[in-house]
Amino acid sequence: MKFQAMKDKLRASLPTKRFEHSIGVCDTAVEIASRYGADKEKAAIAGLLHDCARKIPTREFVDKAAELGIPVDEIERNQPILLHAKLGVYYAREDFGVEDPEILDAIRWHTTGAPHMSLLAKVIYLADLVEPHRDFATVGAMRQMVREGLDKAMIAAYANTMDYLLAQHLLIHPDCLEGYNELVLAGKQQKKE
Ligand SMILES: [Fe+2]
Ligand SMILES: [Fe+2]
Numbered sequence: 001m002k003f004q005a006m007k008d009k010l011r012a013s014l015p016t017k018r019f020e021h022s023i024g025v026c027d028t029a030v031e032i033a034s035r036y037g038a039d040k041e042k043a044a045i046a047g048l049l050h051d052c053a054r055k056i057p058t059r060e061f062v063d064k065a066a067e068l069g070i071p072v073d074e075i076e077r078n079q080p081i082l083l084h085a086k087l088g089v090y091y092a093r094e095d096f097g098v099e100d101p102e103i104l105d106a107i108r109w110h111t112t113g114a115p116h117m118s119l120l121a122k123v124i125y126l127a128d129l130v131e132p133h134r135d136f137a138t139v140g141a142m143r144q145m146v147r148e149g150l151d152k153a154m155i156a157a158y159a160n161t162m163d164y165l166l167a168q169h170l171l172i173h174p175d176c177l178e179g180y181n182e183l184v185l186a187g188k189q190q191k192k193e
Contacts, residue, residue, distance in 0.1 A: 001096055001097045003044065003045065003048075006045065006048060006049065006096050007023075007048065009095065009096065010022060010048060010049065010052060010096075013052070013055040013095070014051070014052070014054060014055055015054075018051060018054050020133060021051065021131065021133050022047070022048055022049070022050070022051055022052075023048070024131030024132050024133045024134075025047040025048070025050060025051075025124070025127045025128050025131045026043075026044050026047035026048040026127075027047070027131070027132075028047065028127040028130060028131040028132070029043040029044065029046065029047030029123050029124055029127035030043050030044050030047070031127075032123045032126060032127055032146060032150075033120070033123050035147070036119060036123065036150050037119075038119045038120050038123045039102075039120060042100060042102055042103050042106075042120055043120060043123050043124070043127075045098065045100075045103050046102075046103045046106040046107055046110075046120060046123075046124045047124055047127055047128075049088065049091075049092045049096055049098065049103075049107060050088060050106070050107050050110045050124055050128060051084065051088065052088050052091045052092055052095065052096065052107075053083075053084040053085075053087035053088040053090070053091050054084055055091070056087075058080055058081050058084075059080070061080040061081070061083040061084065061087060062076075062077060062080050062083065064083075064087060065083050065086060065087060068087075068090055070083075070086050070087065070090065075171045075173045075174070076173075078171055079170065079171055079173075081111075082111055082112060082173060084111065085107065085108055085109065085110055085111040085112065086108065088107045088108070088110075089104045089107050089108050092104060092107055102118055102120050102121075103120070105117075105118060105120075105121055106118070106120045106121040106123070106124040106125075107124070108121075109121045109125065109175070110124050110125050110128055112173040112175040112176045112179070113125055113154070113157075113158060113161075113175060113176050113179035113180070114175040114176075114178065114179045115175075115178045115179050115181075115182040116182070117154075117179065119150070122150050122151075122154055123150075125154065125157065126146050126150070126153055126154065126157060129142060129157050129160075130142050130143045130146055136160075138160060141156075142156060142157065142160065151183050151186070151187070152187075154179070154183055155180065155183050155184060155187070158176060158179060158180035158183075159180070161176060162176065162177075162180070
């Protein structure tokens with residue numbers, strides 16, 4: 001499917017705010033991709049479609065995942081919003097014909113993050129956090145961090161997310177914690193060398 005057709009189809013399926021956020025992530029992902037040498041075309045598609053599963057209401061996520069044979073872990077069962085990442089992979093293929101594993105992986109990991117993320121997945125994770133419609137307290141600092149270094153920004157983004165989850169007494173998905181630990185350990189290793 002051509003990019004414009006994807007855009008039109010997404011516009012028709014998402015609430016306006018969610019669609020505008022998706023365009024923000026798409027544009028920001030292309031910017032970050034060109035700064036760090038990631039594939040801009042893939043960044044545009046992954047950014048555009050990362051939230052495509054939000055076309056169905058959150059209360060239906062667990063049942064939908066079960067129906068599709070998508071495994072649901074304990075954390076996702078308690079915080080079903082997390083499932084829009086796994087469901088997004090399904091809808092990106094099903095509704096938009098995306099088969100590129102790198103794009104699908106970027107959609108898969110955009111919510112929790114994870115260890116061993118590709119350059120493209122990091123680009124999407126960060127674009128989701130700093131796109132122009134975002135207005136949380138530390139977004140300015142996060143935008144600056146994204147300009148300074150991708151892994152440095154990823155660590156700050158994980159910390160930001162975990163701060164929020166802890167303050168709300170929400171669950172922290174192990175993929176998030178493992179992604180954070182991996183990058184902090186890699187940073188310490190670099191300092192030793
Ligand atoms: Fe999302
Ligand atoms: Fe998003």
